[in-house]
Amino acid sequence: MSKLTAAIVGSGNIGTDLMVKLLRSDWLEPRWMIGIDPESDGLRRARDAGLETSAEGLKAVLDAGVRPDVVFDATSAKAHVRHAKLLREVGIQAIDLTPAARGPYVIAAVNLEEHLDSPNVNMVTCGGQATVPIVYAVSRVIGVEYAEIVATISSRSAGPGTRQNIDEFTETTGKALEVIGQARKGKAIIILNPANPPILMRDTIYCVIDDPAPDVFDRVRESIESMVRHVQTYVPGYRLNREPILDGRVVSVSIEVEGLGDYLPVYAGNLDIMTAAAVKFGEEYAKHRLSVVKG
Amino acid sequence: MAEVQRISVTDVTLRDGMHAVRHQFSLEDARAIAGALDKTGVALIEATHGDGLGGSSIQYGFSKEDEEAYLRAVCEAAPHTKVAALLLPGIGTVEHLKRAVACGIRAVRVATHSTEADISEQHIREARSLGLDVVGFLMLSHMTETPVLVEEAKKMASYGAHCVYIVDSAGAMLMDEVTEKVSALRDALPSEVQVGFHAHNNLGCSVANSLAAIRAGAVRIDASLAGLGAGAGNTPLEVFVAACEKSGIDTGVNLYAAMDAAEDVLGPRISRPVRTDRASLTLGYAGVYSSFLLHAERASQRFGVDARDILVELGKRKVVGGQEDMIVDVAVELAAHK
Numbered sequence: 001m002s003k004l005t006a007a008i009v010g011s012g013n014i015g016t017d018l019m020v021k022l023l024r025s026d027w028l029e030p031r032w033m034i035g036i037d038p039e040s041d042g043l044r045r046a047r048d049a050g051l052e053t054s055a056e057g058l059k060a061v062l063d064a065g066v067r068p069d070v071v072f073d074a075t076s077a078k079a080h081v082r083h084a085k086l087l088r089e090v091g092i093q094a095i096d097l098t099p100a101a102r103g104p105y106v107i108a109a110v111n112l113e114e115h116l117d118s119p120n121v122n123m124v125t126c127g128g129q130a131t132v133p134i135v136y137a138v139s140r141v142i143g144v145e146y147a148e149i150v151a152t153i154s155s156r157s158a159g160p161g162t163r164q165n166i167d168e169f170t171e172t173t174g175k176a177l178e179v180i181g182q183a184r185k186g187k188a189i190i191i192l193n194p195a196n197p198p199i200l201m202r203d204t205i206y207c208v209i210d211d212p213a214p215d216v217f218d219r220v221r222e223s224i225e226s227m228v229r230h231v232q233t234y235v236p237g238y239r240l241n242r243e244p245i246l247d248g249r250v251v252s253v254s255i256e257v258e259g260l261g262d263y264l265p266v267y268a269g270n271l272d273i274m275t276a277a278a279v280k281f282g283e284e285y286a287k288h289r290l291s292v293v294k295g
Numbered sequence: 296m297a298e299v300q301r302i303s304v305t306d307v308t309l310r311d312g313m314h315a316v317r318h319q320f321s322l323e324d325a326r327a328i329a330g331a332l333d334k335t336g337v338a339l340i341e342a343t344h345g346d347g348l349g350g351s352s353i354q355y356g357f358s359k360e361d362e363e364a365y366l367r368a369v370c371e372a373a374p375h376t377k378v379a380a381l382l383l384p385g386i387g388t389v390e391h392l393k394r395a396v397a398c399g400i401r402a403v404r405v406a407t408h409s410t411e412a413d414i415s416e417q418h419i420r421e422a423r424s425l426g427l428d429v430v431g432f433l434m435l436s437h438m439t440e441t442p443v444l445v446e447e448a449k450k451m452a453s454y455g456a457h458c459v460y461i462v463d464s465a466g467a468m469l470m471d472e473v474t475e476k477v478s479a480l481r482d483a484l485p486s487e488v489q490v491g492f493h494a495h496n497n498l499g500c501s502v503a504n505s506l507a508a509i510r511a512g513a514v515r516i517d518a519s520l521a522g523l524g525a526g527a528g529n530t531p532l533e534v535f536v537a538a539c540e541k542s543g544i545d546t547g548v549n550l551y552a553a554m555d556a557a558e559d560v561l562g563p564r565i566s567r568p569v570r571t572d573r574a575s576l577t578l579g580y581a582g583v584y585s586s587f588l589l590h591a592e593r594a595s596q597r598f599g600v601d602a603r604d605i606l607v608e609l610g611k612r613k614v615v616g617g618q619e620d621m622i623v624d625v626a627v628e629l630a631a632h633k
Contacts, residue, residue, distance in 0.1 A: 148353045150620050155411060163413045167388040189354060190385040194410040195613035204620035206353040242627050250353060254624050 010074035011035030011042025135181030147183030154198035348387030370399030466497030481512030497579025526585025528569030581610030
């Protein structure tokens, strides 16, 4: 079976974890890894895995005539603004893992099929991929007046890109709670915890629901449980820490994400949920495109 | 005769004190307290939700008043004193900061956990470009070894902080540790960058620790009226000023004005004075973020477990500031194992 070819831009934590996952894909073949630091661990691993590598950045590679079917961008929001333009000009599908949001938001568990024809899609944030599905699971049962999430990740899993642009995390995640989660208002908080051994990614999701009647809450609970099982199909380490709690009109859900340990160890579930979501979109896109071509 | 040491005092009644009143100060409370503080001679009045800009939330508790209205009320009521906001990157954003500047603040304190200073770069640089007096705030400094603290403080200074604080958020430090950590920062930072100290009174050492900090080179000290603050409270302003006078330290604060503000203005507005009860003492003993106190008490009642057990368990798990959501999770677990 033929596969679509993929390039990864950005050889940091996210780009490298993404590569490991793409190497297992039946639909996508990672052929290029593009960074800016020739000494980076990510580029070295890409070379070892047989990918073509470049430390000259995306523009130089495109100028040299390289044309992947799909480009995954794991750089920074600022860099992606430039990359989005370059990729649009040459008609290459962009899957954006930065918070730049040049294209529509995609939360893999919720609206994967909606944007298969969009030339640039944005994967929101790790916190968004982990928490928006829960808010959506609540809002498909009962109106959500306000959703608030608190994402706690281990310090070691937060690279320099995340650290220098922490506002983009809170702002983009908050917006996705509204746009995709369908809360009427959203707010996101992120905490870095330096404990050693590192903690697993952990998220608390609060939803203020319009009607807290017992039968409504029962349906909310079922909807959440079914959503957790759905996310587990592509992120096996995604799970509830405890039963959802209802306090007045506030539903509180606590989840934990254990990674697969593809690049960073299992504590970095935040990397996994982001890269797994991006791969899932890439595969759906490949199936869509290959079926269109064949059809 | 020894030279008189001059230091400046930042009052945190309207910010850290918010934890003790569940963030429920009204605009009228804010005006009255800020007006009284304006007459004391404190150098800076810090005001916001207890968890800083954007802190009003389910996680930390909603403020009674709108953030901007609160800041405007404080700035208007204290025309002679600079007003500061607290900002925790990850909770508050540069956007919040710009709105606070439009309300009249002239200083900001950017707070991170004591190993995570690099998440403050964006906010410290922006605050400098907005022309603010900028303080870097290294929270839960007791959890972090001195050489690491020094490196984190240097980062904040390199982004442009005018002053870097050792923050004893858990009230877990004793005088020797304060001396060691403050001296290390003083030795390592450029001379134009000041060093500050923020205490909590969970082990009854807030005034003594603040005096030790001054001896070690700190020139900015936090205090609050009657010690109103998270946990067993902060350094009580009026007590600290009196102790400084007796030690030959000039705080610029009028002792009687501070005493009157604490008793006549703040006193009638609080239903529960801060005190070193068993739960707040446990914060200092277990080294846990002081703001967890009222949340832990609530979880204790709701799930039928001792607040001390919750706090000690949180300490074991090395939970950091802002992780209030862990309180319910730990309480649920402890209740299940009973």
